Amino acid sequence: MKRPFFVTIGIICLVIISYAFTGIKDPGYKNLKVLPKNITEQQMDSVMNHFSVSLNVECGFCHVHNVEKDEWDMASDKKKHKLVAREMMTMTNKLNDQYFPYSGKAANLSTALTVTCYTCHNGQKEPVTKPVKVPEQQQHLTDTTKRNG
Numbered sequence: 001m002k003r004p005f006f007v008t009i010g011i012i013c014l015v016i017i018s019y020a021f022t023g024i025k026d027p028g029y030k031n032l033k034v035l036p037k038n039i040t041e042q043q044m045d046s047v048m049n050h051f052s053v054s055l056n057v058e059c060g061f062c063h064v065h066n067v068e069k070d071e072w073d074m075a076s077d078k079k080k081h082k083l084v085a086r087e088m089m090t091m092t093n094k095l096n097d098q099y100f101p102y103s104g105k106a107a108n109l110s111t112a113l114t115v116t117c118y119t120c121h122n123g124q125k126e127p128v129t130k131p132v133k134v135p136e137q138q139q140h141l142t143d144t145t146k147r148n149g
C-alpha cells in the first residue's frame with residue numbers, strides 16, 4: 001500500500017522539477033542578428049507569429065524545412081525571404097526610433113510598436129502601393145457634388 005504513494009510523490013516531484021527547468025531554460029537560439037540574444041521562447045514565438053500573420057505566410061516562407069526528415073533549421077540563413085525579413089526588421093526599428101521616439105527607442109519587446117510589419121503588409125507578402133480602383137471610387141472622384149464632402 002505504501003509503494004504506490006511514494007511512486008506518485010516521486011512522479012509529482014519529477015514533473016515539478018522539469019517545469020522549473022523549462023522555466024529558466026535558455027532556448028539556445030544560434031543566429032540572432034537583430035532580436036536581443038536573451039529573448040525568451042515565449043517572446044520569440046510571439047514575434048514569429050506576428051511575422052507570419054502580417055504577411056499571411058507559414059514559417060517555411062522564411063525558414064528551411066527538410067520535408068523528408070520533418071526537421072526545421074530555424075537558424076539557417078539560406079532562404080532569401082529570411083534575409084529580406086531581417087532588413088525589414090531593421091527598417092521597422094528605424095522608423096519607430098526616428099519618427100515615433102515615444103514608442104521606439106524606449107520600447108522593448110513588451111511594448112507595442114507604432115509601426116509594425118502589419119502596418120504595411122496587411123496580410124500580404126508584398127504590400128500594395130496604390131489603392132485598388134473600384135468603379136464606385138472612380139465615380140466618387142468624378143462626381144463634383146461629392147468632391148467637397
Ligand code: HEC
Nearest residue numbers: 029030031032033034035048051052059062074075085086
Ligand atoms: C517573414 C519571415 C519569417 C517568418 C514567416 C518566420 N520567421 Fe522565424 N526568423 C526570421 C528572421 C529574420 C529570424 C532571425 C532574427 C534575427 O536575426 O534577429 C528568425 C529567427 C527564428 C528563430 C531563431 C533561430 C536561431 O536559432 O537563431 C526561430 C526559432 C524562429 N525564427 C522560428 C519561427 C517559427 C516557428 C515561425 C513560424 C511560426 C517563423 N519563425 C516564421 C524570419 C521569419
Ligand code: HEC
Nearest residue numbers: 051081084085088089092115116117119120121125126127
Ligand atoms: C514601411 C512599410 C513596411 C514595413 C513596416 C515592413 N515591410 Fe516588408 N515589405 C515592404 C515592401 C514595400 C515590400 C516589397 C518590396 C519589393 O517589392 O521589392 C516588402 C517586402 C517584404 C518581404 C519580401 C516578400 C517577397 O515576396 O519577396 C518580406 C519577407 C518582408 N517584407 C518582411 C517584413 C517583415 C518581417 C516586417 C516587420 C519586421 C516588414 N516586412 C515590415 C514594406 C514594409
